[in-house]
Amino acid sequence: MTPHCMRIDFVVRADDVSPDEITSIIGLQPTSISRKGAPRPQGGIPRVNLWVLSAPEEDVPDANLENQWARLAPLLESRVEVIKALKHQVQLEIIVKKQFDFPKLMLPQSMLALCYRMGVEIKIALYDLGDDPSEGEL
Numbered sequence: 338m339t340p341h342c343m344r345i346d347f348v349v350r351a352d353d354v355s356p357d358e359i360t361s362i363i364g365l366q367p368t369s370i371s372r373k374g375a376p377r378p379q380g381g382i383p384r385v386n387l388w389v390l391s392a393p394e395e396d397v398p399d400a401n402l403e404n405q406w407a408r409l410a411p412l413l414e415s416r417v418e419v420i421k422a423l424k425h426q427v428q429l430e431i432i433v434k435k436q437f438d439f440p441k442l443m444l445p446q447s448m449l450a451l452c453y454r455m456g457v458e459i460k461i462a463l464y465d466l467g468d469d470p471s472e473g474e475l
Contacts, residue, residue, distance in 0.1 A: 343435040345405045347413060347457075349388040351427040359388040362423060363416055402433065403445045410451055420455045429457040 346368075349359050356370035368391040371383040390412065392405035413420065420429065431452055433444075444459065452459055 345392040347390040434462045
C-alpha cells in the first residue's frame with residue numbers, strides 16, 4: 338500500500354468455494370487470493386478462502402476514496418447479478434482501509450448504492466502507520 342495509505346478492496350470469503358471457482362464465476366482476476374488452510378507468504382493460515390480485488394493503486398494519484406471507487410466500481414457494476422447470486426454461498430464485503438490519522442472519510446453515494454444492489458457490506462479498517470493491514474486477515 339502506498340504511503341498515503343488508503344485502499345478499497347472487494348473481498349469474497351468462502352468456506353467451500355475455492356478462489357479459482359470465484360474467479361471463474363465473477364469473471365475477474367483477483368488482486369490476491371488466500372486458500373483455506375494453506376500458509377501465506379506473509380504468515381498465518383487463513384481459516385477461509387479469500388478472494389480480493391483491490392482498486393488499482395498505480396492509477397490513483399492521491400488518497401481520495403472517490404477516485405479509487407471510480408476505478409473499482411465499473412468492474413463490479415458490470416457483474417452485479419453474478420455477485421448478488423454468490424451472496425448465498427459466500428460472504429461479500431467492501432473494505433476501506435485507511436490511516437486513523439487521516440482527517441475524514443466520506444463514502445460516495447455511488448458506493449453505497451452499488452453495495453446495496455449487490456448485497457455487500459462495507460467495512461472500514463483504521464490502522465496505525467506502523468501496521469501493515471495487508472498482512473493480517475482482511
